[in-house]
Amino acid sequence: MCGDERQASASSCAPIVQESIALIVPRRSSAMARIADFMVFRIVPAALLLGALYFGYRVVQDLTRRLDEERVVRERQAAYVQTATAIAPAQATEEPGDGAAAGKAQFRLLRLLPEAAQDFVTNTPVGAAAPEIILPPTNTAAPQATATPEPEVPQFTATPRPLPTLLMPANVDPKIIPPTAIPTQVPPVDRRGQDILNILLLGNDGEITNDGYIRTDTMIVLSINRSAGTVAMLSLPRDLYVYMPGWTMQRLNVAYIYGESAGWTDGGFGLLRETLFYNLGINVHYYAMVNLTGFKEIVDTLGGIDVAVDCALQDYPLVGAEVPEQAIVADEDGLLTLPVGYHHLNGGAALWYARSRGNSSDFDRGRRQQQVLRAIWRKARDTGQLANLPTLWSQASELIETNVPFEEILSLLPLALNLDTQRMEQFTMRRLYDTTPWQTPDGDYVQLPVYEHILELLNDMYTPPTESQIRREGAQIAVRNGANIENLDLVAAERLSWSGFNAIASGPVDDGTIYTDTILIDRTGQTKGSSLGEIAKILNVKPENIRTEPDPNRTVDFEVILGTNYNSCTFNVLPVEG
Known part of the structure; x- marks a missing residue:
């Protein structure tokens, strides 16, 4: 046999080996060809067909959803003006100084009293019909101290909807070595039985960083109490150093980046939501995010906004923003000063005001961003565009990225249209009390939250x-x-309005006298339950300049006469230079 070297030579075995190879190779080639044919003519076409079917299904699904939304708008449009449903029992009207209704705990949500809802006098004419949105806007005239008529506000049915369920943060991985100790998860904030809806308002700078990442430098929790008909805002510092579930300790403004890149459930918002719940106990249900261009277009679509600048702001020109026309050049290097005043800002100028940190801080910037949001809400309400939001939603959705359902937006319109400043509160964290400055091993300056104070x-x-x-x-x-x-x-x-008071700018004093000191006059003569002390504190009125002059025929309860030494800046902002 060929396998036995003693019986045959190698030459005698060669023909047999060649014949065996000739039989084996065609069989292998034939099998591989069949596999290739099966992949090319069976698997690949099937995969392409399935992909086309899935893509078609998504297109049809998106089209159907949009058609359903438009159908809902058309069906409800005729009923918007006719619907007037109160969320809570009505409370009898109480005249100033009348104690007959004292002790009643009811509240009125959907009644708008012009004398109680007017924040302060503006020069913007207001009518019942919503004006057509025109781009670009034109500047309005300087505000005058004359009464502004309130628009006729259509009423909407407010129907609370079920809120999305939170995906609970996972336990901390013991193998993680963070720059500082990871805090334990805090308990949820007690809602005390209130129906509260939280929306996280985000602003990102992705347009100007050019690194492909979206940092959420603006983060404001909009907390809507649907039981009491009130609204609160809380600004979150971008440098708040917190634990991000599944990752490590890091700045809050990069949570969105990691959530998006790591494929987190619900993306960047999903990780932000879990991060806030873990570190602060706040459950945010939805989010709405704009970039710099979207923010400017929103303001410009409204025709600009009016902002009371109570602290002079000093900074250089900012990328993507416009220098306010009221700004003054402070030095030869181009430093700008926006003085105290009541300024009309277009979208680019409003962005400069909201983003600047020159002589202030990230904490004060959060306050100014809330100022701008209030100005946007007020302008949209007073011009009637807020009432027309259902028909403008397709335009607005091109500027705002959000997961708030359209039906949820409709249910919140009654509160947005009838809200007054007495039912609106603003909160910002306080450096050195709510947070502690700290430097990471990498040299970054951050703020550690002090949970007990927060x-x-x-x-x-x-x-x-x-x-x-x-x-x-x-x-x-x-x-x-x-x-x-x-x-x-x-x-x-506006400073009084910021603290929840119903203040009206009434122009110059009648006799033209120039006052040095600010005078506060109490026309009610009441002591119990009076706002006198708080008003004096907000406006820095000295005790010797407070007068009590009761007037039974009064048209106002308190009168303030501003003097030349009035200092409107009561926040943590450095004096301007130059």
Whole structure:
């Protein structure tokens, strides 16, 4: 045999080996060809067919959803103006100084009293019909201290909807070595039985970083109490150093980046949501995000906004923003100063005001961003465009990325249209109290949260103002300009409005006298439940300049006469240079 070297030579075995190879090779080639044919003519066409079917299904699904939304709008449009459903029992109207209704705990949500809802006088004409949106906007004239008529506000049915379920954060991986100790998860903030909807408002700078990442430098929790009909805002510092579930300790403004890149459930918002719940106990249900261009277009679509600048702001030009036309050049290097005043800002200028940190901080920037949001809400409400939101939603959705359902937006319109400043509160964290400055091993300066103090802030945010507080802050306050400084009465009236008071800018004093000190006059003569002390504190009125002059025929409850020494900047902002 060929396998036995003693019986045959190698040459005698060669023909047999060649014949065996010839039999084996065609069989292998034939099998491989059949496999290739099966892949090319069976598997690949089937995969392409399945992909086409799936793509077609998604297209049909998206088209059907959009058609359903449009159908809902058409069906409800005719009923918008006719619908007027109160969420809570109505409360009898209480005149200023009348204690007959004291002690009642009811509240009224859908009644809008012009004398109680007017934040301060503006120059914008308001009518019943919503004006057509025109781009670009034109500048409005300087504000005048004349009464502005309130628009006729259509009523909407408010129907609370079930809220999305939170995906609970996972336990900390013991193998993680963080730059500082990972805190334990905090308990959820107690809602005290209130129906609260939280929406996380985000602003990103992805357009100007050019690195492909979306940092959420603006983060504001919009907390809507659907039981009490109140709204609160909380600004979150971008440098808040927190634990991100599944990752490590890091700045809050990069949570969205990691959530998107890691394929987190619900993407960047999903990780942000879990991060806030783990570190602060806040459950945010939805989000709405704009980039720089979207923000500017929203403001410009409204025709610009009016902002009371109570602290002079100093900074250089910012990428993507416009320098406000009211800004003054402070030095040869191009440093700019936006002085105290009541300024009309277009989208680019509003972005500069909202993003600047020159002589302030990230904490004060959060306050100014809330100012801008209030100005946007007020302008949209006063011009009627907020009431027309259902028909404008397709345009708005091109500028705003959000997961808030359209039906949820419709259900919130009654509150947005009828909200007044007595039912609106603003919160910002306080450096060195709510946070502790710290430097990471990499040299980054961050803020460590002090949970015990932040919890106090969150409990205040979740606690709606009482009816007695709303009635006290609803007192009529007339603010007169006795300093001969342009629009100073508008600035002071907005400062009082920021604290929940119903203040009206009433122009210069009648006799043209120039006052040095600010005077506060109490026309009610009441001591119990009076707002006198709080008004004096907000406006820095000295005790010797507070007068009590009861007037039974009064048209306002308090009168403020601003003097030349009035300082509107009561926040943590450095004095401007130059």
